[in-house]
Amino acid sequence: MKNALLTLAGVAFFSCSALAQTDTLHAPAAVLPNVYADPHIAAFGNKFYIYPTTDGSEGWNSSSFTAWSSKDLVKWKYEKVILDLPKDLSWAKARAWAPAIAYKNGQYYYYFTADVNIGVAVSDKPVGPFKDALGKPLIKKGMLKGQMIDPMVFVDDDGEAYLYFGQGNCNIVKLGADMVSYDSTKVATFKPKGYNEGSFVFKRKGTYYLMWSEYDTRDPRYSVAYATSKSPLGPFVKAENHPVLKGKGVVKGAGHHSVVRVPGTDDWYIAYHRFKIPGGNGYNRETCISPMRFDEQGNILPVDVFEKLKPVKVK
Template sequence: MNRNGMILKCIAAILLVTGINTVVKAQSVDTLNAPAPALPGVYADPNIAVFNNKFYIYPTTDGTVGWQSTAFSCWSSDNLTDWKNEGVILNLPTDLSWAKVRAWAPTIATKNGKYYYYYSADVNIGVAVADKPTGPFKDPLGKPLVRKGLLPGQMIDPMAFVDDDGSAYLYFGQGQCNVVKLNDDMISYDTTKIISFKPEGYNEGPFMIKRKGIYYLMWSEYDTRDPRYSIAYATSKSPVGPFVKAAGHPVLKGKGVVKGAGHHSVVQVPGTDKWYIAYHRFKIPDGNGYNRETCIEPMYFDAQGNIKPVDVFGKLKPVKIKAAK
């Protein structure tokens, strides 16, 4: 073999070894050991928020077939990794006159110096008001804000979004997405102004964020009992659409031991372009659509503003909020 032949043979050997190493490295990603959940126990549909330099999570209490929970709790954290249970903030049997069961999928917003808590109760949507993010919350209406049967689909999964100009919008609905601008009191709206639509793949759990002038409507696809449960999104230049669905990958989906990753919310760290997504997955081990646990991961955007796929096997690091100067 001449000298050039020897060189080519060496190069081929190097490429072969490099290729093998690359395959080994790709296969070494551990999909059998997921990170621990953010909250202990079974909690689903987490709504994550930040108020007064502190993080909060408002989840559904899970663990019963048919999702028969009757109360809502609140959790607080200074760093996204250590969470304190602030206790029950709304108990359907004692605090409501119109619903006693199926306490699902809440959201929260602040305006007018008050905190407005929107929630699903017996397949209606209610609203409660408090002076603090930890409550106690009181029902100001004595009836649902959005009653079951008002529109096609289930009247569940509210999401309240307050825009930069102070305008507030309520997104809700399973089966189709609905959005309506709330009145300044945050507890009423014009039913004739409801906009209903169904993005491709939409099932439930709408969530709205705004970044660099673009509105991102996110939602859950498939059913929460389905291991394929996942998150997709669409964008618009308006909070009420029209929305264009992002092509390609879901924002978040299960992998390996992680099943049913969905029904999320997103929080922006004040004063930064850092974003975090809270979601639930089947409890590990032996979880299902009635036994789910809450997780948190960073969420990133690319240079074009597309949301990158979330790593459900990431290791969340503590996050401190810097006080505004």
């Protein structure tokens, strides 16, 4: 009888352990309240910041951008509206999507999509207020094939800055020293296999990583792949272990990400959106953060969207 009870206990323990390893019905909570998508995460000083798209409207018709700050990646503080299209722009009033931010020249440059154009605004603080730098789009709708959306700016170690953008194709151009100009004859266009939108670039140990989202943001299969290069302009070679971020179980549509390194460390985190849980879809998405790790060869390891996020500190 004793042996039988031990056997039953062992089976129960094994079952519970197996369930804990395979349970895909209980995902960690989103880091921002309500519905926000396309998060661009950055570290400035001793704080982290997220710049998202305000979600929740059919056709993604939001008209303003917000900023959020955190000291530990877990608890986030709402700062304010940092750019209001109807008030702050003369050339677009709606469809405020997928922003990015970069720091150079003692200024913060905020790149954003507005009515399928790309604009740039500037401030001396990471939470604004931001002022339209040009009074017109930096990248105008219809300038190239595909949609002129999803800007990303990477500032290299030598101070040179590069703009990545586009849906359907990935476009790259070196920015001028002023961060608001470029040579339109030097825009390079290419399409990695599977590329759709949401490009993001970072550098680690001399390697440039170009990441992007595949499928459509309304598709539960929405996911993230990447390629590497020894130059910010490429050529980029797609990694074999893709996608590195994808949904599973209750997590659907995990994509349109950004990446941040904890200053002073080699610890990396990926911010992304997923369909809101429960009842979300491509217009109702929520922002999440997960650890992102590398193997000894520098390959990005698959992200576990069920790993609980632990607080971190900027040293």
